[in-house]
Amino acid sequence: MKEVRIVLWALVLIALVGGGVVLWQKNRGDGSLVSIGGAFTLTDTKGERFTEADLKGKPYAMFFGFTHCPDVCPTTLWEMTTHLKALGDDGDRLNMVFVGVDHERDTPEHLGTYLSAFDDRIIGLSGTEEQIARMAKTYRIFFERVEDASGDILYNHSAQVLLFKANGQFKSTIAYEERAETAFEKLKLLVD
């Protein structure tokens, strides 16, 4: 009987210590920011190598999509074009980046043609399947290639705009559903 009691108390002790360790680790985790962003190597619309180093020095806004996207991507690009126009010259102090995740169709040339309809300050980047996948991981972006019933290739992808400070540190996001006014304020704060 006594042994049973000792074993039970021992179990309680283990549970307490274990729980404490988990909590401690959790709290420690909360203290530091989740890492979003970092190194990448892609190609710009002129066919030249483009890395995170080319972005630093100015804060940047970055979003991911694909040119054959009928709905979200042109909408977001148009909104960003509107915001850049509203920012005027202040918009020059910001790097706005669109990354095409469709490695098969979003070639530098095609991306260049596509983006010609939007503000010419928007930087279009594309890459190989591997480069895109690596970047998506670093930037915590989800995307997946799906084939619909008619055999068309579509991409499901994260739709938010990621905002970074000039030193490359992640700041915040603009969600797809966010009001245009709020989105504009966030961009304004980023360049101020």
Added chain:
Amino acid sequence: MRFVLGALFASMLVSASFASGTKVYDSEIPGVALAGTIFISGAWTRQSPPGVTVGSAYFRIKNNGDVAERLLGGEVDFADRVEVHKMEMKDGVMSMFELEDGLTIQPGETISFEPGGYHLMIMGLEEQPMAGDIVPMTLDFSEAGLVDLLLPVAPIGAKEFSQ
């Protein structure tokens, strides 16, 4: 008994007229169409960015009838196919899929197609509708049959059609 027969006859007449797909009324006003018990309003499409072979169209559909209607798809003369698609946003991820069996509109129900939700996806653009154009589209319904519609074209990336 006579009532039942009458009702049966009436319903046969109604379904016959629906099944034939005859257009009760097609509006010449862009963005609006009335066919059978289906009322379409606020229809529009938008110019696609250069080099892109897909587009989208949006509208509101109201089913004024007593039976469920299904939007099966559509047709345009400037592209290969028109499909009913749905976009969903979950945890910041946009996913899009084709509603292969179409979209059911229950009696009395109004469904809005708008950016970020349901849309007609126009696949294989052979010609680019340009902002300011008005382009024809034919929608295919399970009960109302084929419905002709004129779509005003909004600029690239527009979230709504405004004059």
